[in-house]
Amino acid sequence: MTVFQDAGAPAEQAGADRSRVDLDAAIEQITQALNLAERHPLSPEQRAVLDCLLARSGGAIDGPWAGAIAAIWANPQASFLDLLTLAQLNPQQDLTGRQLLGVRLEGCDLSGANLQRVNLRGSQLCDADLSGADLAEARLAGADLSGALLSDVNLTKADLHKASLALANLSGANLSGANLSGANLSRVNFHRAIVTGAVLGNNEGLTAEDYQQLVANGAIGDLHETESGG
Numbered sequence: 001m002t003v004f005q006d007a008g009a010p011a012e013q014a015g016a017d018r019s020r021v022d023l024d025a026a027i028e029q030i031t032q033a034l035n036l037a038e039r040h041p042l043s044p045e046q047r048a049v050l051d052c053l054l055a056r057s058g059g060a061i062d063g064p065w066a067g068a069i070a071a072i073w074a075n076p077q078a079s080f081l082d083l084l085t086l087a088q089l090n091p092q093q094d095l096t097g098r099q100l101l102g103v104r105l106e107g108c109d110l111s112g113a114n115l116q117r118v119n120l121r122g123s124q125l126c127d128a129d130l131s132g133a134d135l136a137e138a139r140l141a142g143a144d145l146s147g148a149l150l151s152d153v154n155l156t157k158a159d160l161h162k163a164s165l166a167l168a169n170l171s172g173a174n175l176s177g178a179n180l181s182g183a184n185l186s187r188v189n190f191h192r193a194i195v196t197g198a199v200l201g202n203n204e205g206l207t208a209e210d211y212q213q214l215v216a217n218g219a220i221g222d223l224h225e226t227e228s229g230g
Contacts, residue, residue, distance in 0.1 A: 023051055023099065030061050036073050043076050044102040049083040051099045056089060081108055111149075126164075146184075166205060180219075185210070195219040 027050070030036065042050070049072055057065045071086040080103050084091050091110060097117040104124045112132045119139045126146040134154045141161040145168050152172040162182040171191040175198045186205025195214050200206070200221025206214075215221060 023047060026050070026054060030069060033061055034066055034069060036070065042073075045078065045080040045083055045104065046072050046076060048080060048098065048100040048103050049087055049089065052084070052089050052094050053087045055098060056094055080105055190214065193217075 068087040072083055092113045095118055096114050099119045102122045105128050106124050107127045109129045111129045115133050115135045117137045120143050121139050122142045124144050125148055126144050129149045130153050131149045131151045135158050136154050136156045138158045140163050141159050143163045146164045147167045150168050150170045150173050154174050155178050156174050157177040159179045160183050161179050164184040165188050166184045166186040169189045170193050171189050174194045176194055177197040179199050181199050181201040184204045196218035198219045200219050
């Protein structure tokens with residue numbers, strides 16, 4: 001069996017924790033091992049699904065996994081969810097802790113998905129349905145979540161630094177310990193949200209009234225660093 005191994009990790013650790021794998025090195029090895037021509041740079045969606053597939057396969061790139069890898073390679077224009085389908089991956093279960101940097105997920109339905117510790121920095125999630133999803137300790141810095149449905153989502157200790165949450169519905173969400181500094185909070189619905197220990201500051205669109213209510217509910221911040229949206 002051909003197995004991708006992180007050159008910097010002991011062999012016994014290969015496939016155990018794909019989040020630390022050098023994906024570029026994996027792509028190079030896969031290209032050579034499976035004779036796949038990289039005629040174009042892989043899209044963020046292809047790279048993300050490949051990372052998920054390597055986690056699922058334990059690093060194996062041949063046998064039944066070779067066909068899935070080839071399908072990912074052959075579809076540079078496919079959406080993230082379509083690529084997951086081609087790779088026979090389950091978006092509800094197979095994204096935990098994965099590297100999904102810069103992927104486009106506008107309007108996607110990921111409600112109830114296990115997205116703990118997922119890296120979605122710079123990703124496009126506007127109008128996505130993430131209701132009831134588990135995003136504990138997720139990295140969402142710079143992500144666009146404008147208009148997203150985030151009701152009852154778990155964002156405990158999530159990093160939302162400089163993310164856009166404008167018009168997002170966070171009703172019933174758990175934001176305990178989340179980093180919201182620099183986030184756009186214009187017209188966000190915080191009804192019933194748990195904000196204990198959530199960090200505010202330099203928040204575009206957050207009114208003084210909303211700020212005071214969030215702090216009263218346990219959020220941490222400096223009013224002078226919050227940009228009032230009027």
